[in-house]
Amino acid sequence: MKISTKMIGIIFLARLLKQVDGKGEISDLESLAKTDAKYTALLKEINATFHNRPTHIKKNAEFEKNFQTVLIALNLSMYDIATKIDTYTDFTVYNQIRVELERKIFKKIQVAERLLKLENLLPKCRTFFGDQQSLLVRGFYQSNLMKLELLHDPSPECENVELQQIFIEPTSTTSKPHNYDIDIVKTLVKYHTRPWGNKTYKEFDEKIWILFMAINSEEQKFKKDALATFNKYDEHRAILDKALAIRIGEFTKQIPNEKNPCKVHLIRLKKELGRAMFAAIKKKHDILVESNYVRSCLNNNRKLYKGTYALN
Ligand SMILES: *[C@@H]1O[C@H](CO)[C@@H](O)[C@H](O)[C@H]1NC(C)=O
Ligand SMILES: *[C@@H]1O[C@H](CO)[C@@H](O)[C@H](O)[C@H]1NC(C)=O
Numbered sequence: 001m002k003i004s005t006k007m008i009g010i011i012f013l014a015r016l017l018k019q020v021d022g023k024g025e026i027s028d029l030e031s032l033a034k035t036d037a038k039y040t041a042l043l044k045e046i047n048a049t050f051h052n053r054p055t056h057i058k059k060n061a062e063f064e065k066n067f068q069t070v071l072i073a074l075n076l077s078m079y080d081i082a083t084k085i086d087t088y089t090d091f092t093v094y095n096q097i098r099v100e101l102e103r104k105i106f107k108k109i110q111v112a113e114r115l116l117k118l119e120n121l122l123p124k125c126r127t128f129f130g131d132q133q134s135l136l137v138r139g140f141y142q143s144n145l146m147k148l149e150l151l152h153d154p155s156p157e158c159e160n161v162e163l164q165q166i167f168i169e170p171t172s173t174t175s176k177p178h179n180y181d182i183d184i185v186k187t188l189v190k191y192h193t194r195p196w197g198n199k200t201y202k203e204f205d206e207k208i209w210i211l212f213m214a215i216n217s218e219e220q221k222f223k224k225d226a227l228a229t230f231n232k233y234d235e236h237r238a239i240l241d242k243a244l245a246i247r248i249g250e251f252t253k254q255i256p257n258e259k260n261p262c263k264v265h266l267i268r269l270k271k272e273l274g275r276a277m278f279a280a281i282k283k284k285h286d287i288l289v290e291s292n293y294v295r296s297c298l299n300n301n302r303k304l305y306k307g308t309y310a311l312n
Protein backbone atom coordinates (compact mmCIF):
# COMPACT_ATOMS: atom_id res chain seq x y z
CA MET A 1 0.00 0.00 0.00
CA LYS A 2 2.71 2.39 1.04
CA ILE A 3 4.87 1.73 -2.01
CA SER A 4 2.05 2.04 -4.49
CA THR A 5 0.75 5.36 -3.15
CA LYS A 6 4.28 6.67 -3.01
CA MET A 7 4.74 5.64 -6.62
CA ILE A 8 1.52 7.29 -7.64
CA GLY A 9 2.59 10.41 -5.78
CA ILE A 10 5.96 10.44 -7.49
CA ILE A 11 4.52 9.87 -10.95
CA PHE A 12 2.00 12.55 -10.26
CA LEU A 13 4.65 14.99 -9.09
CA ALA A 14 6.87 14.18 -12.05
CA ARG A 15 3.99 14.93 -14.37
CA LEU A 16 3.25 18.18 -12.61
CA LEU A 17 6.83 19.35 -12.58
CA LYS A 18 7.66 18.19 -16.09
CA GLN A 19 7.22 21.62 -17.58
CA VAL A 20 8.49 24.11 -15.03
CA ASP A 21 9.22 26.55 -17.78
CA GLY A 22 6.99 27.81 -20.54
CA LYS A 23 3.23 27.71 -20.75
CA GLY A 24 2.67 24.70 -18.56
CA GLU A 25 3.86 26.38 -15.41
CA ILE A 26 0.85 28.29 -14.19
CA SER A 27 -1.74 25.60 -14.79
CA ASP A 28 0.52 22.90 -13.32
CA LEU A 29 1.08 24.95 -10.22
CA GLU A 30 -2.62 25.54 -10.03
CA SER A 31 -3.41 21.86 -10.17
CA LEU A 32 -0.68 21.11 -7.64
CA ALA A 33 -2.25 23.66 -5.32
CA LYS A 34 -5.68 22.13 -5.89
CA THR A 35 -4.49 18.63 -5.08
CA ASP A 36 -2.67 19.94 -2.03
CA ALA A 37 -5.81 21.72 -0.85
CA LYS A 38 -7.80 18.52 -1.27
CA TYR A 39 -5.44 16.35 0.77
CA THR A 40 -4.87 19.06 3.36
CA ALA A 41 -8.63 19.24 3.85
CA LEU A 42 -8.81 15.46 4.21
CA LEU A 43 -6.00 15.48 6.78
CA LYS A 44 -7.66 18.34 8.66
CA GLU A 45 -10.83 16.32 8.77
CA ILE A 46 -8.93 13.47 10.41
CA ASN A 47 -7.52 15.93 12.94
CA ALA A 48 -10.96 17.36 13.64
CA THR A 49 -12.48 13.91 14.11
CA PHE A 50 -9.82 12.53 16.41
CA HIS A 51 -8.35 15.62 18.05
CA ASN A 52 -10.17 14.91 21.30
CA ARG A 53 -9.29 11.19 21.11
CA PRO A 54 -12.84 9.90 21.53
CA THR A 55 -13.44 6.58 23.37
CA HIS A 56 -10.66 4.08 23.91
CA ILE A 57 -8.25 5.45 21.28
CA LYS A 58 -7.06 7.71 24.09
CA LYS A 59 -4.66 5.08 25.35
CA ASN A 60 -3.84 3.36 22.07
CA ALA A 61 -0.14 3.93 21.34
CA GLU A 62 -0.39 2.70 17.76
CA PHE A 63 -3.24 5.05 17.04
CA GLU A 64 -1.30 7.90 18.59
CA LYS A 65 1.69 7.22 16.36
CA ASN A 66 -0.48 7.24 13.23
CA PHE A 67 -2.27 10.36 14.37
CA GLN A 68 0.98 12.22 14.94
CA THR A 69 2.06 11.54 11.34
CA VAL A 70 -1.16 13.27 10.25
CA LEU A 71 -0.25 16.35 12.30
CA ILE A 72 3.26 16.34 10.84
CA ALA A 73 1.88 16.03 7.30
CA LEU A 74 -0.41 18.99 7.94
CA ASN A 75 2.69 21.07 8.55
CA LEU A 76 4.21 20.23 5.16
CA SER A 77 4.19 22.45 2.09
CA MET A 78 2.40 21.70 -1.15
CA TYR A 79 5.63 20.38 -2.65
CA ASP A 80 5.41 17.48 -0.21
CA ILE A 81 2.10 16.40 -1.70
CA ALA A 82 3.36 12.82 -2.20
CA THR A 83 3.97 12.50 1.54
CA LYS A 84 0.58 13.98 2.30
CA ILE A 85 -1.16 11.48 0.03
CA ASP A 86 0.86 8.70 1.58
CA THR A 87 0.03 9.78 5.11
CA TYR A 88 -3.64 10.10 4.31
CA THR A 89 -3.77 6.62 2.75
CA ASP A 90 -1.78 4.99 5.54
CA PHE A 91 -3.89 6.55 8.24
CA THR A 92 -7.16 5.67 6.54
CA VAL A 93 -6.17 2.06 5.98
CA TYR A 94 -4.89 1.68 9.54
CA ASN A 95 -8.00 3.26 10.96
CA GLN A 96 -10.47 1.22 8.92
CA ILE A 97 -8.81 -1.98 10.04
CA ARG A 98 -8.82 -0.76 13.64
CA VAL A 99 -12.55 0.01 13.50
CA GLU A 100 -13.37 -3.36 11.97
CA LEU A 101 -11.29 -5.25 14.54
CA GLU A 102 -12.86 -3.29 17.38
CA ARG A 103 -16.30 -4.14 16.05
CA LYS A 104 -15.36 -7.82 16.15
CA ILE A 105 -13.89 -7.48 19.63
CA PHE A 106 -17.07 -5.82 20.80
CA LYS A 107 -19.17 -8.62 19.40
CA LYS A 108 -16.98 -11.26 20.99
CA ILE A 109 -17.20 -9.51 24.36
CA GLN A 110 -20.98 -9.58 24.04
CA VAL A 111 -20.93 -13.31 23.35
CA ALA A 112 -18.74 -13.93 26.39
CA GLU A 113 -21.01 -11.76 28.53
CA ARG A 114 -24.09 -13.67 27.46
CA LEU A 115 -22.51 -17.05 28.02
CA LEU A 116 -21.24 -16.03 31.46
CA LYS A 117 -24.81 -15.28 32.50
CA LEU A 118 -25.89 -18.85 31.86
CA GLU A 119 -25.95 -20.97 34.99
CA ASN A 120 -25.16 -24.26 33.33
CA LEU A 121 -21.92 -23.13 31.68
CA LEU A 122 -19.08 -25.56 32.48
CA PRO A 123 -16.75 -24.13 35.18
CA LYS A 124 -13.66 -24.37 32.96
CA CYS A 125 -15.49 -22.45 30.24
CA ARG A 126 -16.71 -19.91 32.77
CA THR A 127 -13.07 -19.29 33.64
CA PHE A 128 -12.10 -19.16 29.98
CA PHE A 129 -14.78 -16.67 28.94
CA GLY A 130 -14.14 -14.56 32.06
CA ASP A 131 -10.45 -14.30 31.19
CA GLN A 132 -11.24 -13.77 27.53
CA GLN A 133 -13.53 -10.91 28.40
CA SER A 134 -10.83 -8.97 30.23
CA LEU A 135 -8.25 -9.73 27.54
CA LEU A 136 -10.63 -8.44 24.90
CA VAL A 137 -11.38 -5.26 26.85
CA ARG A 138 -7.66 -4.60 27.04
CA GLY A 139 -7.44 -5.40 23.32
CA PHE A 140 -9.24 -2.17 22.52
CA TYR A 141 -6.09 -0.26 23.48
CA GLN A 142 -3.66 -2.49 21.61
CA SER A 143 -2.21 -2.50 18.12
CA ASN A 144 -4.12 -3.96 15.18
CA LEU A 145 -1.80 -6.95 15.10
CA MET A 146 -2.43 -7.69 18.77
CA LYS A 147 -6.16 -7.25 18.21
CA LEU A 148 -6.00 -9.74 15.37
CA GLU A 149 -4.13 -12.23 17.51
CA LEU A 150 -6.68 -11.88 20.29
CA LEU A 151 -9.52 -12.52 17.88
CA HIS A 152 -7.91 -15.62 16.44
CA ASP A 153 -6.93 -17.40 19.59
CA PRO A 154 -9.83 -19.77 20.11
CA SER A 155 -10.10 -22.15 23.04
CA PRO A 156 -10.01 -25.78 21.85
CA GLU A 157 -12.29 -26.69 24.77
CA CYS A 158 -14.80 -23.89 24.94
CA GLU A 159 -14.93 -22.28 21.51
CA ASN A 160 -13.91 -24.76 18.86
CA VAL A 161 -16.46 -27.28 20.02
CA GLU A 162 -20.12 -27.88 19.50
CA LEU A 163 -22.25 -25.74 21.71
CA GLN A 164 -23.65 -28.48 23.94
CA GLN A 165 -20.15 -29.38 25.08
CA ILE A 166 -19.75 -26.15 27.00
CA PHE A 167 -22.81 -26.71 29.17
CA ILE A 168 -23.41 -28.97 32.14
CA GLU A 169 -25.88 -31.73 31.25
CA PRO A 170 -29.30 -30.65 32.47
CA THR A 171 -30.32 -33.11 35.20
CA SER A 172 -33.96 -33.01 36.14
CA THR A 173 -36.03 -30.16 34.84
CA THR A 174 -39.41 -31.65 35.71
CA SER A 175 -39.86 -29.89 39.04
CA LYS A 176 -38.77 -26.47 37.79
CA PRO A 177 -40.78 -24.14 35.55
CA HIS A 178 -40.08 -24.58 31.88
CA ASN A 179 -36.57 -23.41 31.03
CA TYR A 180 -36.40 -22.00 27.55
CA ASP A 181 -32.61 -21.68 27.74
CA ILE A 182 -32.40 -25.43 27.23
CA ASP A 183 -34.74 -25.28 24.24
CA ILE A 184 -32.76 -22.44 22.71
CA VAL A 185 -29.47 -24.24 23.25
CA LYS A 186 -30.99 -27.35 21.67
CA THR A 187 -31.94 -25.34 18.61
CA LEU A 188 -28.45 -23.86 18.36
CA VAL A 189 -26.95 -27.34 18.73
CA LYS A 190 -29.26 -28.70 16.05
CA TYR A 191 -27.50 -26.50 13.54
CA HIS A 192 -24.03 -27.20 14.93
CA THR A 193 -23.67 -23.52 14.85
CA ARG A 194 -22.62 -20.73 17.09
CA PRO A 195 -23.57 -17.14 16.49
CA TRP A 196 -19.97 -16.21 15.82
CA GLY A 197 -19.70 -18.93 13.18
CA ASN A 198 -20.27 -19.06 9.48
CA LYS A 199 -21.14 -15.69 8.02
CA THR A 200 -21.97 -16.80 4.50
CA TYR A 201 -25.67 -17.39 5.25
CA LYS A 202 -26.57 -13.87 6.23
CA GLU A 203 -30.28 -14.08 6.96
CA PHE A 204 -30.03 -17.38 8.79
CA ASP A 205 -27.12 -16.09 10.86
CA GLU A 206 -29.03 -12.98 11.78
CA LYS A 207 -32.06 -14.99 12.91
CA ILE A 208 -30.02 -17.43 14.95
CA TRP A 209 -28.02 -14.57 16.47
CA ILE A 210 -31.26 -12.98 17.70
CA LEU A 211 -32.23 -16.30 19.23
CA PHE A 212 -28.84 -16.57 20.91
CA MET A 213 -29.13 -13.06 22.31
CA ALA A 214 -32.53 -13.92 23.78
CA ILE A 215 -30.76 -16.21 26.28
CA ASN A 216 -29.73 -13.02 28.01
CA SER A 217 -33.28 -11.93 28.75
CA GLU A 218 -34.57 -12.13 32.31
CA GLU A 219 -38.00 -13.17 31.12
CA GLN A 220 -38.96 -16.68 30.08
CA LYS A 221 -41.80 -15.20 28.03
CA PHE A 222 -39.32 -13.24 25.91
CA LYS A 223 -37.27 -16.40 25.33
CA LYS A 224 -40.39 -18.35 24.44
CA ASP A 225 -41.37 -15.72 21.86
CA ALA A 226 -37.86 -15.58 20.40
CA LEU A 227 -37.90 -19.33 20.01
CA ALA A 228 -41.32 -19.26 18.35
CA THR A 229 -40.16 -16.53 15.96
CA PHE A 230 -37.06 -18.45 15.00
CA ASN A 231 -38.97 -21.71 14.54
CA LYS A 232 -41.49 -20.01 12.30
CA TYR A 233 -38.72 -18.59 10.13
CA ASP A 234 -36.93 -21.91 10.12
CA GLU A 235 -39.99 -23.91 9.08
CA HIS A 236 -40.61 -21.57 6.19
CA ARG A 237 -36.93 -21.75 5.23
CA ALA A 238 -36.99 -25.57 5.33
CA ILE A 239 -40.02 -25.76 3.03
CA LEU A 240 -38.39 -23.42 0.52
CA ASP A 241 -35.04 -25.22 0.72
CA LYS A 242 -36.76 -28.52 0.01
CA ALA A 243 -38.52 -27.01 -3.00
CA LEU A 244 -35.18 -25.60 -4.19
CA ALA A 245 -33.51 -28.99 -3.86
CA ILE A 246 -36.28 -30.71 -5.79
CA ARG A 247 -36.13 -28.07 -8.54
CA ILE A 248 -32.35 -28.40 -8.80
CA GLY A 249 -32.75 -32.18 -9.12
CA GLU A 250 -35.30 -31.81 -11.89
CA PHE A 251 -33.14 -29.37 -13.82
CA THR A 252 -30.07 -31.57 -13.43
CA LYS A 253 -31.96 -34.46 -15.00
CA GLN A 254 -33.39 -32.37 -17.81
CA ILE A 255 -30.36 -30.29 -18.85
CA PRO A 256 -28.53 -33.07 -20.82
CA ASN A 257 -31.67 -33.69 -22.91
CA GLU A 258 -32.33 -30.08 -23.87
CA LYS A 259 -31.23 -27.84 -26.71
CA ASN A 260 -30.41 -24.15 -26.59
CA PRO A 261 -31.72 -21.66 -25.66
CA CYS A 262 -33.68 -23.76 -23.16
CA LYS A 263 -30.54 -25.57 -22.05
CA VAL A 264 -28.55 -22.44 -21.29
CA HIS A 265 -31.51 -20.98 -19.39
CA LEU A 266 -31.84 -24.08 -17.26
CA ILE A 267 -28.12 -24.00 -16.46
CA ARG A 268 -28.31 -20.38 -15.35
CA LEU A 269 -31.44 -20.98 -13.29
CA LYS A 270 -29.88 -24.03 -11.68
CA LYS A 271 -26.94 -21.93 -10.49
CA GLU A 272 -29.27 -19.33 -9.08
CA LEU A 273 -31.32 -21.98 -7.33
CA GLY A 274 -28.13 -23.25 -5.70
CA ARG A 275 -27.15 -19.79 -4.54
CA ALA A 276 -30.64 -19.22 -3.16
CA MET A 277 -30.03 -22.09 -0.71
CA PHE A 278 -28.00 -19.60 1.33
CA ALA A 279 -30.07 -16.54 0.59
CA ALA A 280 -32.96 -14.79 2.29
CA ILE A 281 -36.50 -16.23 2.27
CA LYS A 282 -37.61 -13.68 -0.29
CA LYS A 283 -34.83 -14.61 -2.71
CA LYS A 284 -35.63 -18.32 -2.36
CA HIS A 285 -39.27 -17.60 -3.07
CA ASP A 286 -38.53 -15.34 -6.05
CA ILE A 287 -36.23 -17.76 -7.83
CA LEU A 288 -38.71 -20.61 -7.35
CA VAL A 289 -41.39 -18.48 -8.95
CA GLU A 290 -39.08 -17.41 -11.76
CA SER A 291 -38.07 -20.98 -12.59
CA ASN A 292 -41.62 -22.36 -12.40
CA TYR A 293 -42.09 -21.68 -16.03
CA VAL A 294 -39.19 -21.56 -18.48
CA ARG A 295 -40.53 -20.05 -21.66
CA SER A 296 -37.66 -21.14 -23.90
CA CYS A 297 -38.29 -24.76 -22.95
CA LEU A 298 -41.92 -24.69 -24.07
CA ASN A 299 -41.30 -25.94 -27.61
CA ASN A 300 -39.08 -28.76 -26.54
CA ASN A 301 -42.00 -30.93 -25.66
CA ARG A 302 -40.84 -31.47 -22.12
CA LYS A 303 -42.36 -31.23 -18.73
CA LEU A 304 -43.05 -27.71 -17.48
CA TYR A 305 -42.06 -26.73 -13.99
CA LYS A 306 -45.45 -25.95 -12.69
CA GLY A 307 -47.05 -26.84 -9.43
CA THR A 308 -43.98 -28.26 -7.69
CA TYR A 309 -43.97 -25.14 -5.59
CA ALA A 310 -47.27 -23.64 -4.53
CA LEU A 311 -47.29 -19.87 -4.43
CA ASN A 312 -48.37 -18.32 -1.19
C1 LIG B 1 -6.37 20.08 14.91
O1 LIG B 1 -7.68 20.26 15.47
C2 LIG B 1 -7.71 21.08 16.62
C3 LIG B 1 -9.10 21.10 17.16
O2 LIG B 1 -10.07 21.27 16.17
C4 LIG B 1 -7.21 22.47 16.25
O3 LIG B 1 -7.18 23.29 17.42
C5 LIG B 1 -5.80 22.37 15.67
O4 LIG B 1 -5.36 23.63 15.23
C6 LIG B 1 -5.78 21.40 14.50
N1 LIG B 1 -4.42 21.21 14.02
C7 LIG B 1 -4.06 21.38 12.75
C8 LIG B 1 -2.64 21.16 12.46
O5 LIG B 1 -4.86 21.67 11.88
C1 LIG C 1 4.56 22.48 12.83
O1 LIG C 1 5.42 23.59 12.58
C2 LIG C 1 5.57 24.47 13.67
C3 LIG C 1 6.37 25.65 13.20
O2 LIG C 1 7.40 25.28 12.36
C4 LIG C 1 6.20 23.75 14.85
O3 LIG C 1 6.29 24.59 15.95
C5 LIG C 1 5.32 22.56 15.22
O4 LIG C 1 5.92 21.80 16.23
C6 LIG C 1 5.08 21.68 14.01
N1 LIG C 1 4.13 20.65 14.36
C7 LIG C 1 4.32 19.37 14.10
C8 LIG C 1 3.23 18.45 14.50
O5 LIG C 1 5.30 18.97 13.51
Ligand SMILES: *[C@@H]1O[C@H](CO)[C@@H](O)[C@H](O)[C@H]1NC(C)=O
Pocket: 198, 199, 200, 201, 278
Ligand atom coordinates in the same frame (compact mmCIF):
# COMPACT_ATOMS: atom_id res chain seq x y z
C1 LIG D 1 -20.08 -22.13 5.67
O1 LIG D 1 -21.15 -22.12 4.75
C2 LIG D 1 -20.85 -22.62 3.48
C3 LIG D 1 -22.05 -22.45 2.62
O2 LIG D 1 -22.42 -21.14 2.52
C4 LIG D 1 -20.43 -24.07 3.60
O3 LIG D 1 -20.08 -24.56 2.33
C5 LIG D 1 -19.24 -24.19 4.54
O4 LIG D 1 -18.92 -25.54 4.73
C6 LIG D 1 -19.58 -23.54 5.89
N1 LIG D 1 -18.41 -23.54 6.74
C7 LIG D 1 -18.45 -23.91 8.03
C8 LIG D 1 -17.18 -23.81 8.77
O5 LIG D 1 -19.48 -24.29 8.55
